Amino acid sequence: MDVNKLQWDLTADQVRTRTDALIHRTLQVYDSVGTLDIGEVTYENTLKVLANVENEYVVEQRNLIFLRYVSQHEDVRAASTEADKKLSEFDVDMSMRSDVFQRLVALQERINPKALKPEAKRYMERLLKLGQRNGLHLPNKIQSELKDTKKQISELCIEFMKNLNEDTTILLFTRDELGGLPEDFLGDLEKTDDDKYKLTLKYPHYMLTIKECYIPETRRKMETAFYSRCKDANTRILEKLIPLRAKAAELLGFCSHADFVLEMNMAKKRENVAKFLDQLYQKLKPLGEEERSFILDLKRKECAERGFKDGKYGHASCFDLQPGCLLPDGKRQIVVSALVTNFTKPTKNVPSLLQHAEVATFFHEFGHVIHQICTQADFVMFSGGNVETDFLEAPSQMLENWVWEKEPLKRMSRHYKNGSPIPDDLLEKLVQSRLANTGLINLRRIVFSKLDQSFHTKSFANTAEEYAQLCEDILGIPASPGSNMPATFEHLVDVYDGQYYGYLYSEVFSKDMFHSLFKNNHLMDPEVGTKYRNCILKPGATLDGMDMLKNLLGREPNQNAFLLSKGLVVEQEEGFPAENPKFQNQDWGKQTSGATMY
Template sequence: MAEHLSSNRLRWDLSPSDLKARAEKLKETTRAVYDAVGGVSKENVTYNNIIQALADNDCEYGVMRNMLDFPQHVSPNKELREASTDADKVLSEFDVEMSMRQDVFDNLVAFQGKTDVSSLEPEAKRYLEKKIKLGRRNGLHLPKDVQDKVKALKKRASDISIDYNKNVNDENTILEFTEAELGGLPDDFIKRLEKTADGKCKVTLKYPDYFPLMRKAHNPDTRRRMETAFNSRCKTENTAILEELVKIRAQLAKLLGYSTHAEYILEMRMAKTPETVSSFLSGLAEKLRPLQREELEGFLKYKEEDCKKYGYEFDNKINLWDMRYFMNMSEEKRYSVDHDKLKEYFPLEKVIKGSLDIYQLEAG
């Protein structure tokens, strides 16, 4: 496996055409593995031709798929982002198709039936059980007409989820503020902003602009405008997507024998049931409420002082757009944590190099 991976080193210099070609190649090689696994007769299933074959492919596939998916989230090149999104759609549809392979599922069940599972290594035992569990959660134990409905719904959900992310990634709203309206933000933040013809600062809704502004801008209206715009990103197109996703998830849950989407999702997680989550959250909220009241009272005192200092009207409440600002102020005043000072110890170039060194794949 290590040797196989080393011959397919991760690449971040791919062109749009490279992404398309590699996506098709990845489908081709993966389909060949699934065809081979699915083509084994039930009498001849073994650890090597079923479990080992699928596990090796999953490892290789996951690494290569991430390489093709990543550019849509980070590339400044729109053509490359779109090519990555297209590759993601192609592979997401392929993922659904492979997850619904009845022949592969049947051979996994056959292997489980003829093997002393307790004799397997713990990792292999878990892998086998999870693969079969996922097959059942895809409806592979149900009649063919139900499977077809599940498959169609999963493909549609995958497609529109990718569209949702693409809309957010391509969002390019610009807010314009005077330097006075950005009072409280450090000079290096102001200097790096593009300026309009009349000298106003152009601020995007991307994280490098959003978080500093919400933490440091003195002007409540500046924070309100940013918070409102940030939480309204792509609201027209993405609201329609979310509404459709809710319906699809409810349909899938019903088809697969679950009362709700939450019940379906939580089955594979530590909590297991919606009731456990609800009980945990309500109990946690009750225990944290005294601390919440104490912190909000502290924030209100900070806000009253801040409004007097900068000449703003004090409304005697902590609004959504006030939270990050006064949380940051609390860190500075109560715990002597100054994020601007911390930045001085982490120059961008060194942080980038260090991060890449940590995550870099070594040759096998």
Template sequence: MAIESHIIGFYQAVSTDQALRDASTEAEKLLDDWGIESSMREDVFQLVDSALKKGEDLDPESQRLLEKDRKSYITNGLGLPAGPKRDRFKAIKKRLSEISIIFQKNLNEETGGLWFTPEQLDGVPNDVLETLAKGQGENEGKLRLSFKYPDLFPTLKYATNAETRKTVFVANENKLPQNIPLFREAVVLRDEAARLLGYKNHAEFRIEDKMAKTPKTVDEFLGDLRERLAAGGLEEINKLLALKAAEGNKDGHYYLWDHRYYDRLMLEKDYQLDHNKIAEYFPLGPTIRGMLQIFEQLFGLVFVEITGEERDRVSDTGKGSDIVWHEDVQVFSVWDDEDEGSGFVGYLYLDLFPREGKYGHAANFNLQPGYMDENGNRRYPATALVCNFSKATPKKPSLLKHDEVVTLFHELGHGIHDLVSRTIYSRFHGTSTVRDFVEAPSQMLENWCWTPSQLKSLSHHYSYLSEDYAKAYQESSGDSSKPEEHIPDSLIENLIKTKHVNDALFNLRQLHFGIFDMTVHEPSSHENIEDLKISETYNKLRSEISKLDGPESLGEGWDWGHGQATFGHLIGGYDAGYYGYLSSQVYSADMFYTVFESDPMNGTEGRRYRHTVLERGGSQDEMQTLVDFLGRKPEPDAFYRELGIKA
């Protein structure tokens, strides 16, 4: 079913055609409704139950499939007696599916923005301003700033006008009022459904089959980390407040809309780090090629881009445009190298630039899973990276800030996991692991973006790409001499020094998301979640955990923003699971520092990692996968050392 359904549902995230996006949304609703009905088939459940009780000697993955199938029937309502309770549970499941689809569609199709004068956008880089729409009529002389990442983040980082940054930040938190009631309805319905099944709350229901097993384990992990990071966070804020005061603003507040700006300023002043200068060495095309070469060397893969007439040849219709959904999309066929047997692996698609109606963040989408068919033949996977990096201009190619390099490498890590997986069943393919493990492989690979030799090999100054770019660089820089082709060692050294600058504040931000997630999914009673003031809770927790001031400190109350309405993770599968972004770092740090730290490009270890971790997908217990790779159970020492706190 996934061979058809993943692509059908994918159009709502990437198509430029409103009618096709709408049709994709409606089709996904139909598929989800069918899935809910089929997951509550009493007759099929009896067959699965009987097969498990029969106790035949099965291969481990088939045994795991049978056990998980039986459990899923029970947690999908067949543990309830036929009648009103089961009917109510089914109705809740259908409504939750509908909410998820509508919520994400609203996120994808959000088109809001604000008009500013050029003076209000003082400090924002020219290459950003040049891409903004120019106003007419009442907006004559103004520029329109959208809430898409290529507009939003540079403005919060560079706009010298604090009021502009505040306006943008608050507006972004309030950009989707239609999602506010949907979020509330979702958490209330989830709690009701969990209680119908006999669980205390939705968190207990969701975490039972994850690595953490219980909400108590999660709460203790998050609480302990919060306690360990609190002092460091306050220390970082004090340093940033001193920088703010030195800039002439001594109001004593460090606001939410201050952080990206003063964090960037600190990096420039204290570490001589100019992210725009670093971005010059990471034009998108060469950076992608460099990343793929790393994966080739580490994992024994070969990536072949399909372009021009070759697209016509591989297309069933003979039209190359039919094998992609947009002209910007790149597609690669992926192969094993000779040492790995030279076999076909799958297809990788890259859709990297923003456009109207497109999914607004960075993510990896499985288009078709891999598995063995009933004749023992392999069905090959296809996977897509969907990101939103700034597009090229006549004077510059798309240039990646270092954090965007990390994001791209992270998502490519998910894509490689999706491609090299070798499971019998599609259910366990690739990233289909428990949520509190799924981020670990990609998080581990992020370390390559902080390794001097790899940064050097990935880099390629954009002025070397063409004569036009070289001329444009000289004009914009006022420097007639050519820059180094690869990023200088001094820049790399300065960059690596900043890896943990304001790290406590970053992780406290992640803790805010994780603790809010647990708060709304772990109420003491159903009445508690029905009565919970969700927006106030979101903003209060952020203030308490991150220690950053918001509009509430200016007397505007706690209901000033509705960030949860923009939080697609908690509606799209990370409910009672966002903690996994932090907990999986325990595993990713342990794997990197134990195996790869001394030689990140060790192809022998890279292939062992491919076969021991990535190939397994979710086909065995994830803790067993870690033990197989590490030779022992994972330990948190490397994670805490990385954060600069005692284990």
């Protein structure tokens, strides 16, 4: 058996042929399990067979679908997108196999739980739980309606993502309209016959322009265009998805789609999510108002000084292509993960010099890779990133911390010409800049989280109107006129639907872990790193997130480090656990005892 089963040079015809073959092979296995005599089901002929085919299916499926994001050939990307649609529909069909579900129920009744390893027992319980969440205990009429609804949802999600991935919008600007952008960046841009510069809406162009260009009208045009990508098509899709998800949740006996997805998460209930977001909003609101006032003052001064009037895959992601698990022969499958990024390109005279934000993005996504690589799960269902969605970002957010610490920053950076290190004063300013605008940044994340929760607790939504209202209410800043940010928000159609709060929720855990274990002179400590690896990364999803955190911390997690990282004061009575003395009286904590830092 090949160690690496993945293949990147497939033709469009091969993608189609292999998709059909994968469906055929997998269907045969499900049919074989579904036709077993109920009285003859065993671990070997039911659970083990399903686990083996799941691994084979997952690896081949991800290979075929990955090509839509990275292939240079349009026909291959199109074939891969069609494969995604076909396989997603097949996924729905297999998830609704009541005959297979009945065999699993029979197995649970027949088998002695003590005869199974803990992970195998968890796997059986998870399959049964997923069967119930797919409605396999409900009457056939409801199952049929649910299957049709899920297929519609799947197709709409794929179309939404396809629209964004294939967006080729270009904006044209004169040299004067791009004031503030680096000369090497401008020198590498394509130009029109009348000497205008072409800017795309991919992240390297968009983020640099928004951050560095000092022409307000240019930034306004880029912002509006960015949040208007695929506006008409994706708004229609999103406003079809919301009622379909609500319908599916209702068929399954849930009050809303949010209630449905949260059942499997650490937060459990939308009331807990609402409380978390509302409390954080109240703490961040004064900080955000202070920052907004400060920024507006800077804006007025800049306008006066300059004489202005007031007025393919697009970013970065980790793809888990060949998950870690045990193969049928008992050997461990090698993990293969891919980082697909859009970072600053080299120019004719300068190599690719990454912005600090790009380095942070790389570390974040590489945190997902490490999670995959270090997992030692037996079953593919419990490999790496298959943890609860509101714990999923914790390992990736953990790794981000190292790009804000002086020691690792010195190790990873040099002047590209003379090899000199970053000057200490510049390094100090970079580290302190972590708290710049943290109030507004995190209030914006609350807007997205509340928007996601709002969409998924009802059966209809005017997406543009709701987003604009939340921007006004929480940020005090209007949305870009004529745009519709939700139509560009891909997390609404991937694994984060009803769960975008998970980014902030996970950060509570990542900050607690980092400042409890690594922050105080343990950044490069192999003993501490090994403990983190064994307690958090190695188990994958074989344990619940809260159990892994307790094993690592020796206590329940808390929000103290998270709040301090946002520039907020932690009251003495909220103090740190006595069993964690090294986390007290840190310089970092003292620095943030004030309301904010710029």
